Amino acid sequence: MNNKNLSLINPFERIAGLKALIIGLIIYIATVVLGQINGIAYPGVISIKLASLPLLSALGIALSALIIFILILYIIGRLISKSRIRPVDVAGTLTLAKVPLLLVSLVGCIPTFTKSSIEVTNSLLSSITGNASTASGTDYLIMSIFVIIIMVATIWMLILSYNAFSISCNVKGVKAIAGFIIAAVLTECICFAILLADFQGIL
Amino acid sequence: MKLPCICPSCQQQLKVKSLRCEYCETEVNGLYTLPLLAQLSEDEQDFILKFVKSSGSLKDMAKQLNLSYPTVRNRLDDIISKLNNYE
Numbered sequence: 569m570n571n572k573n574l575s576l577i578n579p580f581e582r583i584a585g586l587k588a589l590i591i592g593l594i595i596y597i598a599t600v601v602l603g604q605i606n607g608i609a610y611p612g613v614i615s616i617k618l619a620s621l622p623l624l625s626a627l628g629i630a631l632s633a634l635i636i637f638i639l640i641l642y643i644i645g646r647l648i649s650k651s652r653i654r655p656v657d658v659a660g661t662l663t664l665a666k667v668p669l670l671l672v673s674l675v676g677c678i679p680t681f682t683k684s685s686i687e688v689t690n691s692l693l694s695s696i697t698g699n700a701s702t703a704s705g706t707d708y709l710i711m712s713i714f715v716i717i718i719m720v721a722t723i724w725m726l727i728l729s730y731n732a733f734s735i736s737c738n739v740k741g742v743k744a745i746a747g748f749i750i751a752a753v754l755t756e757c758i759c760f761a762i763l764l765a766d767f768q769g770i771l
Numbered sequence: 772m773k774l775p776c777i778c779p780s781c782q783q784q785l786k787v788k789s790l791r792c793e794y795c796e797t798e799v800n801g802l803y804t805l806p807l808l809a810q811l812s813e814d815e816q817d818f819i820l821k822f823v824k825s826s827g828s829l830k831d832m833a834k835q836l837n838l839s840y841p842t843v844r845n846r847l848d849d850i851i852s853k854l855n856n857y858e
Contacts, residue, residue, distance in 0.1 A: 584839035651848045657841045738845040 577727050580661045580735040589656060592663030595670055600630040602673035607682050612759040613637050613729075613752045614722055616672060618685055632762065637729075637755040638662050644747040645737030653737050661732030668724040675717050684710035726752075776810050784810060807857055815850050822847065 575582065583591075600610060604626040609619040611629045621629070642658045676682055684707040691703035730748050734740060739747065778785055787803040808816060825831040833843045 580839055581842045582837065582839055584841050588839075650852075651844060654841070657839075661841075735839070735845065736841050738841070738848055 577724075578731040578735070579664070579728075580732055583664065584657045584736060585654070585660050586656055588660030588664040592660060592666060596630070596634065596663060596666045597627065599666065599670045599673045600627055602670075603676060606673070606676040606679075607686075608673060608676045610669060611763055612756045614726065615756065615759070616669070616718055616722065618682065618689065629759070629763070633755060633759045634663065634666065636758050637751060640751040640754050641733050641737070641748070644751055645733065645739060648743045648747055649737045649739050651738035657736040658733075661736045662729060665725060665728035665732045668721040668728065671721045672718055675714065680710055681714045684708075685714055687711075773813060774809065776805060807854055810857055811850065811853065815853070818846060818850065 580588070601623065603610060604621060604623050607618055607620050609617045609621050609626055609629065610633065611617060611619075612633050615633075638659050641662065642653065642655055645653050645658060684703075687703040687707045688711045691707075730744070733748055733751075734744050737744075776785055777783070785805070787805060788800060790799045790803075791797070808819065811819070821832055821835065822829075825835065829840060829843050829847065832838075833840045836843065
């Protein structure tokens, strides 16, 4: 694999720190805003949901999830790494790792994809709600394509996030993988708890 | 010509048996351990040279090598770990 290809899954050998943080933040905010316009929300590490949220809520949820993930990975990195870790490197690389999600927001700008996804979701819920199913075969096909795009973007984002953690904290192997999985699961749980508390009016 | 440091047969550290002066043909024989820095790979030795020439600034090194700061720091930490193992 040559260096050009490598940079798609590990650009952090060349870019980290404040530069990565600024670029990553601009792209991530654009991702969330574009997503919000088209009814897509990013409430966790790997969560991508069809949801109509006010702009501030969408930004708040997405940024909170990112900050929680960065904090947990920084703490885990401090515990398992023998190197000195700069918080700006962890924050910058992990923020930049979110770039693939822009693909999801851009595809979501094509109304067919979100419309078909909503139709199929309603159709699948029709057995519970008692409403008639209105999704066509084309809707299922379009939603399948959308799901594949989301999966590709999510896997790419996860690979980038792991490489970001590995490079910024200088951790490799089993410890790094276990630490990353723990951080991802913890972040999802905390984000879910926050959303639930918000939904129930506790927050 | 590159100085070999690892035995191609059993992968153990090579030692220096003979040194020769090319001017007066004096030959010194013995069994000398290679200096720590000479036991590192060519890339690692080159890295250390660049590190010294940058006055120990990882930031300047990162700019020079067109690499990120954590990448340069990680390479230095790997070399430090290797040297500690040799000691």
